[in-house]
Amino acid sequence: MSKNRPVFLDLWRIRLPITGWASILHRISGVVLVLTTPYGVYLFGLSLSGPAGFADAASHLSSGLVRVLLLMLAWSFLHHLFAGIRFLMLDLGLGIDRTGARKSAWVAVSAAVAVALIGWGIRL
Amino acid sequence: MSRRASGLKAWAVQRATAVYLAGFSLYLVLHLFLAPPVDYLAWRDWVAGPAVSVAFLLFVPALLAHAWVGIRDVLIDYVKPIGVRVSLLALLAFALVASGLWALQALFLLRMG
Numbered sequence: 001m002s003k004n005r006p007v008f009l010d011l012w013r014i015r016l017p018i019t020g021w022a023s024i025l026h027r028i029s030g031v032v033l034v035l036t037t038p039y040g041v042y043l044f045g046l047s048l049s050g051p052a053g054f055a056d057a058a059s060h061l062s063s064g065l066v067r068v069l070l071l072m073l074a075w076s077f078l079h080h081l082f083a084g085i086r087f088l089m090l091d092l093g094l095g096i097d098r099t100g101a102r103k104s105a106w107v108a109v110s111a112a113v114a115v116a117l118i119g120w121g122i123r124l
Numbered sequence: 125m126s127r128r129a130s131g132l133k134a135w136a137v138q139r140a141t142a143v144y145l146a147g148f149s150l151y152l153v154l155h156l157f158l159a160p161p162v163d164y165l166a167w168r169d170w171v172a173g174p175a176v177s178v179a180f181l182l183f184v185p186a187l188l189a190h191a192w193v194g195i196r197d198v199l200i201d202y203v204k205p206i207g208v209r210v211s212l213l214a215l216l217a218f219a220l221v222a223s224g225l226w227a228l229q230a231l232f233l234l235r236m237g
Contacts, residue, residue, distance in 0.1 A: 027198055034191045034220075041223045045230035047167060054164035081150065084142055091139065123157060 022105040026083040029076035036073060071120045079112035134193045141190040148179050172234055180231055188224045192217070 008014070016024070047057035060066060086108045090096055095104050161167035170176060195216050203209040 030191075030194050031198060034195055037187070037191065038219065038223050038226075041227045041230070044227060047164075048171060048230050048234050051164040054167060077149070077153065081146055084146060088139065088142065119157065 017102070017105075018109065019101055019105040022083045022086065022108050025079050025109065026087070029080040029083075032072065032076040033080060036069075036076075071116060074120055075112055075116040078116050079108070082108040082112050134196075137189055138193045141186040144182065144186045145190055148183050151179075168234065171231075177231065177235075181228070184224050184227050184231075188220050191220055 043057050043060065046053045046060075048054075061070070083105075086095075086104050089104070090101065095101055155170075161170060171180065196213060199209055199212055199216070203212060
């Protein structure tokens with residue numbers, strides 16, 4: 001393989017199709033979820049350490065900055081879930097035609113944003 | 125058979141764990157969203173219940189395996205210098221195992237306490 005292959009990586013000019021967005025956002029949301037896992041484990045342990053720890057964890061979750069973080073986490077979880085279910089369906093051969101794949105990508109990408117905002121609005 | 129999670133095996137591990145993680149995490153999130161625990165005792169009793177505690181014990185290794193395969197794929201795709209890549213993979217493995225043990229510790233302390 002030639003090492004001088006032309007590479008076009010101007011991120012502002014690449015027009016990614018919606019299926020590409022579903023894919024790259026699946027990666028980004030996965031990385032976000034992994035990076036916040038230690039924090040989740042910390043809160044899990046704290047909340048189970050006793051009544052005082054439970055109160056600490058609860059008040060922690062209702063602080064301003066954490067609430068914004070929770071919106072990002074909610075989106076990451078939902079996108080990873082919806083796009084992941086879509087990938088599993090593609091693996092099973094469901095909806096692999098171009099129109100079907102584009103439709104399901106739109107559904108996964110927009111449902112994640114919509115459900116995250118609605119859930120965040122209701123609970124926080 | 126190779127014990128390393130690579131190639132087709134990693135692909136299969138990623139999908140098998142995905143199904144479990146999707147199911148339990150959806151249940152967990154819906155429970156916390158629709159019926160948030162009112163106090164410590166309610167939360168502890170829910171987590172320590174026979175079905176939920178076993179589900180959590182299974183959740184930990186499933187999450188670790190899924191995170192390992194996923195982040196490893198990302199690092200292999202974007203981090204080309206081999207020294208940096210291996211260092212990040214080592215850091216990832218360490219952080220994942222530490223997080224997993226930490227979570228298991230919380231679950232086992234609950235059982236004893």
